[in-house]
Amino acid sequence: MDEVLKELEHYLSKDIPYSRVLSSMCTNPHPIAVKAHCMFLRTNLGDPGLFPGTFELEKKVLSILGNFFGCESAVGYISTGGTESNIQAIRAARNVWKKSNRGNIIVPESAHFSFDKIGDLLGIEVRKAKLDEEYKADLSDVERLVDDETFAIVGIAGTTELGQVDDIKSLSKIALEKGIFLHVDAAFGGFVLPFIGKKDFDFRVKGVSSLAVDPHKMGLATIPAGVIMFREESYLSSLCVETPYLTSSRQYTLTGTRPGTGAASIYAVLKYLGFDGLKKVVLECMRITKMLKEEVEAIGLEPVIEPVTNVVCFKCKAFRLRELLLREGWFVSAINRPEAIRCVIMPHVTEDIALDFVSSLKKTLSFI
């Protein structure tokens, strides 16, 4: 057994330590999440009657999060992550609408690439609304794109590229006026925004029909741990298929067999750190984001927007710079519109790491 584990260790050692990574929205899970995960490793929520304790835990997590995100009676489940949550939200919207198999949805240009998967998967048109000068969904363009075949509008709370937050209240107004489903993708922002005083992205906004948040991002849970929540039960029900031979008779999840590790690790973090503890983590990320922004401005790069969340992008010859930084062992992303390097200040990016990065960046810039 030791020999096999040693071989696995060899593969693992080739992975990049997060201490050099500013390109990811994932991070090391909290130690309590790791412990909880290992405890629940044998569980299968795909067959809830065999795992009633774990299923109870999942329902408890959903209830805590429903409350936290402004809708006590929200229903949903723990998914594999943002992509599944987004798929299920749009699928449910289409199933309830069901005028035809096609239809269209409107997402901002800043939406995550999972919406391209969704377009392909469901065979629907994904219309992309322009962004305004702050890189939020352009509201008039959203309105312009809506037609009789539009069954959902999507707003992003914490865009993948800039960490920007769409004006969910205004999108809600459009959705309510036109009677259209509104999904909010808060996979990243869900565990950031409430801690920095921004609560107008969730079920508190009347027109929001569904919400995706990812505890395995800023919630410090283990992968896989996403959450999809619906304001109304009918949407979740519209996803059900019958499940003969299982202990339950219907299944609303996208996957069949699925681990209970997400339920356990989310619950462990929520109990151990609590929302207060998570807030401290987020505020420290925001402090370092601000510091990084100022340090990099001081060496001559301009941020694309003032950071709204713990993401900051700097205008530059990004694709060349990214390659040079990689040679120094740093991982950043390059974005296109506008060309910029992107830094996500996850909890693993400490002040020391950020300052170390700035000095590498300074050195590297002199080669461009």
Added chain:
Amino acid sequence: MDEVLKELEHYLSKDIPYSRVLSSMCTNPHPIAVKAHCMFLRTNLGDPGLFPGTFELEKKVLSILGNFFGCESAVGYISTGGTESNIQAIRAARNVWKKSNRGNIIVPESAHFSFDKIGDLLGIEVRKAKLDEEYKADLSDVERLVDDETFAIVGIAGTTELGQVDDIKSLSKIALEKGIFLHVDAAFGGFVLPFIGKKDFDFRVKGVSSLAVDPHKMGLATIPAGVIMFREESYLSSLCVETPYLTSSRQYTLTGTRPGTGAASIYAVLKYLGFDGLKKVVLECMRITKMLKEEVEAIGLEPVIEPVTNVVCFKCKAFRLRELLLREGWFVSAINRPEAIRCVIMPHVTEDIALDFVSSLKKTLSFI
């Protein structure tokens, strides 16, 4: 921290121990799989450039399994399980076919309920072929259902209800003649059939285009660990979307962020037990299946078919019997056509457990 873990322990203690479960196709993972899983808990194969070691491991697993299932050059990835694997196979078949967004597929009536999800998700028609007297896909009915809009045929190697194996060779003949994609769902049978001398369900059969196998079922890996494999690269490519800000530029998986635990736990089992070790496990399950069948026949219940794999179903007033057995703490499934109780003899079902079950069954039958 201890308090939180104690609370989690409380939930976990309400779950049913597998020693009373004959209704599931999951089991306790092998101890080496558990160790490997815990080692790789922080990895994210959704961003392979950050986890090159884990990604290498995934490719190695795919190569080993491609070889094992008769196609060295097969391409694919480690999925969340059979449902995702089936979704991706059918989606790929549709994408390459792409005559329209609709089209239809033909699955036997015995197909897993994930094909109902797929019909809903992709907005395609799922035509169900009748079963023959052995509960295999009726070949003439499959032929009858094929039309110009049929882009895939599905065969099952190890049906969920009876563990039956469709005649994949004949389905292959139909598929080749008509130029249609053939997907084989061997989620259950993939890690059973090769060990009991049945190899005519995989890529060795010429018309098989894709294959789903689930190491988290009879492969003793940890959940989530499914595998989808395609004979030709073009099908995998047809699933790709562009992924800006990640270390890779395209993504063919259904989910985005995804754990590397499946790669690690599958590899650990394959290295530690090897195919020889897995064969021993399967042969023991088959021995107990045969024993259980004989013991239950002796108390008067007739098996629906002679067990082909480690699943055995007995004709009876199954829905009533299932409830009565539940009162004794036993979990079995009830199936409909014909009405029967279903027992899956997973590795956790030892000879003692099986005999214990038979005596409960005997007692319970006297109440009906």
